[in-house]
Amino acid sequence: MAADFAQFFLNSLPDLFNGLGYTLLLTFISITAGFFLGISLALGRVYGNKIVNGFCVGYIELIRGTPLLVQLFIIYFGLPSIGIIFTPIQAALLGLSLNSAAYQAEYLRGAIQSVESGQMSAARSLGMNKLQSIGHVILPQALRISIPAWSNEFIYLLQYSSIAYIIQVAELTAEGKFIAAHTFRYLEVFAMIAVIYLVLTIVSTEIIDRIAKRLSIPGIGAAKQVSLREG
Amino acid sequence: MAMLEVKDIYKSYGKVPILKGVSFTMEKEETKVIIGPSGTGKSTLLRCINQLSPPDKGQVWLDGEEITNPKTNINKMREKIGFVFQDFNLFNHLTALRNVSIGLEKVKKIEKDAAQKRALQELTRVGLEAQVGQYPAQLSGGQKQRVGIARALAMDPDVILFDEPTSALDPELIGDVLDVMKSLCGKVAMLVVTHEMGFARNVADEIIFMEGGIIVEQGSPKEMFTNAKMARTKEFLGRIGALYGEDETGG
Ligand SMILES: Nc1ncnc2c1ncn2[C@@H]1O[C@H](COP(=O)(O)OP(=O)(O)O)[C@@H](O)[C@H]1O
Ligand SMILES: [Mg+2]
Numbered sequence: 074m075a076a077d078f079a080q081f082f083l084n085s086l087p088d089l090f091n092g093l094g095y096t097l098l099l100t101f102i103s104i105t106a107g108f109f110l111g112i113s114l115a116l117g118r119v120y121g122n123k124i125v126n127g128f129c130v131g132y133i134e135l136i137r138g139t140p141l142l143v144q145l146f147i148i149y150f151g152l153p154s155i156g157i158i159f160t161p162i163q164a165a166l167l168g169l170s171l172n173s174a175a176y177q178a179e180y181l182r183g184a185i186q187s188v189e190s191g192q193m194s195a196a197r198s199l200g201m202n203k204l205q206s207i208g209h210v211i212l213p214q215a216l217r218i219s220i221p222a223w224s225n226e227f228i229y230l231l232q233y234s235s236i237a238y239i240i241q242v243a244e245l246t247a248e249g250k251f252i253a254a255h256t257f258r259y260l261e262v263f264a265m266i267a268v269i270y271l272v273l274t275i276v277s278t279e280i281i282d283r284i285a286k287r288l289s290i291p292g293i294g295a296a297k298q299v300s301l302r303e304g
Numbered sequence: 305m306a307m308l309e310v311k312d313i314y315k316s317y318g319k320v321p322i323l324k325g326v327s328f329t330m331e332k333e334e335t336k337v338i339i340g341p342s343g344t345g346k347s348t349l350l351r352c353i354n355q356l357s358p359p360d361k362g363q364v365w366l367d368g369e370e371i372t373n374p375k376t377n378i379n380k381m382r383e384k385i386g387f388v389f390q391d392f393n394l395f396n397h398l399t400a401l402r403n404v405s406i407g408l409e410k411v412k413k414i415e416k417d418a419a420q421k422r423a424l425q426e427l428t429r430v431g432l433e434a435q436v437g438q439y440p441a442q443l444s445g446g447q448k449q450r451v452g453i454a455r456a457l458a459m460d461p462d463v464i465l466f467d468e469p470t471s472a473l474d475p476e477l478i479g480d481v482l483d484v485m486k487s488l489c490g491k492v493a494m495l496v497v498t499h500e501m502g503f504a505r506n507v508a509d510e511i512i513f514m515e516g517g518i519i520v521e522q523g524s525p526k527e528m529f530t531n532a533k534m535a536r537t538k539e540f541l542g543r544i545g546a547l548y549g550e551d552e553t554g555g
Pocket of ligand 1 (some may be wrong): 317322340341342343346347348349398407
């Protein structure tokens with residue numbers, strides 16, 4: 074029994090590794106692209122004029138107000154009808170990035186707003202312009218404050234990138250489904266996959282914790298922020 | 305020509321008028337103290353001078369340049385106006401040294417080593433050479449405020465605005481900060497909002513008494529303390545003297 078499972082496990086490994094590669098690709102690209110877009114949206118919300126702020130609010134509400142799955146369907150199945158065609162992996166990367174950006178924007182906005190207003194006054198009083206004040210004073214604090222929320226977002230993406238299997242991306246869950254359909258060993262396959270996600274989650278949480286500790290500065294609490302995306 | 309000229313400043317928040325025509329001048333290296341009851345607009349006045357809260361009406365001139373002119377590069381002007389805050393507003397994510405050097409590096413574009421060398425000099429000047437590597441959260445209130453003063457000094461300002469620099473401090477820490485301020489007397493112009501009557505009496509070249517958004521009276525400490533013309537001034541000085549024990553601090 075054990076030997077049989079070991080053999081099955083080894084046979085499945087290449088496919089699972091393939092899938093894992095896609096899962097990690099989706100996660101890393103989406104968290105990174107989502108971060109840069111999210112930070113722009115957050116800055117637009119806090120410091121933008123009415124028009125910029127309105128645009129950012131509209132985007133964030135639109136994304137957060139609709140299911141990720143529907144967003145992926147629109148990108149992958151919907152857009153071709155107006156001539157915009159993506160491969161599955163492109164569609165998944167785009168959808169997850171755009172989606173994550175909205176959530177990251179909200180974490181970052183909360184973090185930016187939790188930096189006391191006196192910090193901006195002090196920066197401007199030294200003669201820094203607004204951009205310098207944001208870059209040298211506000212963001213270094215806000216980014217540290219948002220690490221816990223960001224860590225949560227990373228794990229969310231790691232796990233929920235599995236939704237990409239619905240638009241034919243051969244990520245980890247999709248590979249599992251493929252193996253299971255051919256071997257009928259559903260329980261073993263999905264147990265393996267669950268273990269892989271679990272290990273990934275534990276390892277990445279640990280890594281992010283270590284990064285957070287290295288970046289931590291006395292007095293800049295990570296505890297300030299709470300609003301986390303529900304898994 | 306005065307170094308700093310504040311001319312008929314008006315400022316409202318919403319419909320509430322806070323400053324109702326405030327004018328005064330300051331000379332190079334002069335020390336002026338502003339006193340007056342809470343809510344009178346003293347902080348608002350300081351923030352109008354460096355345009356953190358632009359006035360609705362009136363002008364501010366520094367070295368013959370009009371700060372309030374929209375065409376003026378306000379960031380360039382602010383380099384010349386130090387600001388020391390009641391609640392310090394040190395940059396929380398930077399060490400004491402970097403708090404002082406960051407303005408030199410990012411605003412004056414001085415090379416990092418030179419900027420930090422200068423920052424160390426300023427921190428030594430305020431007695432904090434041992435604290436250069438500490439973050440604000442690791443400093444006492446008095447130390448924080450001295451870093452705040454060093455941060456302002458490092459920019460070589462023409463004038464430093466102090467907004468109740470000792471009000472947030474435990475009584476036993478006030479003396480250190482006042483001593484540092486006294487040591488700056490005659491080296492840089494200082495405009496100090498404070499309730500420390502000892503400091504006002506012994507250090508100020510002139511005292512301005514503000515109430516209700518206007519300057520009620522101004523004069524030398526001697527005139528103000530012994531020979532105030534306005535009844536309101538006498539009353540306020542009497543009350544505040546009793547409250548803050550003018551002989552104990554800043555003397
Ligand atoms: N940003 C602001 N918005 C609205 N009202 C303000 C603001 N800042 C100050 N005020 C009000 O202006 C008045 C004067 O405030 P302030 O200048 O801080 O007085 P002081 O420093 O003399 O105690 C107060 O009534 C205060 O509530
Ligand atoms: Mg005040």
